[in-house]
Amino acid sequence: MTSGDNAVFSRRNLLRIFATATVVAAPTYAKAFGLLRGSGDIRQVNLISGRSGESINAIYWIDGEYIPEVCKEINHFMRDLRADKATKMDPHNFDIIAATHHLLDTNEPYNLLSGYRTPGTNAMLRENSRGVARNSLHIKGQAADLRLKSRSVSQMARAAEACSAGGVGIYSRSNFVHMDCGPVRTWGG
Template identity: 65%
Template sequence: MTFSSPAGSSRLTRRGVLAAFAATAVTAAPAQAGLFGFLRGGGDVRRIRMYSGRTGESIDMIYWVDGKYVKPALEEISHFMRDWRDNATRPIDTRTIDIMAASHALMDVDEPYLLLSGYRTPHTNAMLRSRSGGAARNSLHMKGQAADLRLKSRSVKQMAAAAQACSAGGVGKYYRSNFVHMDCGPTRSWTG
């Protein structure tokens, strides 16, 4: 588990120790067979890797082990995906985290996601709507159920195809801004 601040310092807490223990399961876990089963509970571990250009933070977290979510890991993920403008946190829906992790695994990349937007306060969402009109009035970002993500090594089309293969939520393709929106709402897709 890695959660580092912009200065590169690591926090060693009870959560960190638990997550580090969970991370050791990665080396012993068999390769995932059938990634669709991964989304529905197959496999021994689930992992998410992201960094934020806005905060300078990065996260590499095992958040699910042997059929159970690791609560401290979910708390760390929620903190990482906070609204950086208002420094506000809301629990991120585990279904969204699962979609992100399964999509990442389907793309078979080592590169972490660049998180552009996770949780958004109503204030931040309203500000984004007023500036560009691209944010939905009732955005799932405000419920902790959506993420806007980018990978340097994969195109918007490739990322969207991986997310759509999960058949488990909304997928928005934003070619001009070079990111993909993933959420755990109704299964649908669009181009923004």
């Protein structure tokens, strides 16, 4: 191993320590679109949950690699609070959340309304709302319903659509945007 390799190794380890401790570091992306293509050095999510009172502001990806420990923390944060169950979320959904947040140019954390849902929770929500899909990507850990006070639903939806990385559901009456890492499509208004 050369001294240059040691410097990279030490830098990566140092960044992993910071990320695991969820220390905030400002990501620098040439373009948010490049983030989805893997050209950024650091990716981070900044989320709060009004339901649980929890928050997470964590670097989950460094130099082309997801950080498993941090992804587990995000999985727990995005758990089904009604059933108190977590699943392995698809990290590509984290990428969409991070990219749209960057495009919106705000420091305000996303308010997570819904991440993972157990089949039972999804069925219960479906009984009470027309807007809940039977085979929701929430059940597969591939979706999040998000809100920002400082940005409109249409601004958030445009940012998500610009990523061309998954589904974007616009729920103007309920003041949130659904973002998933499934097929590219849009609905709602």
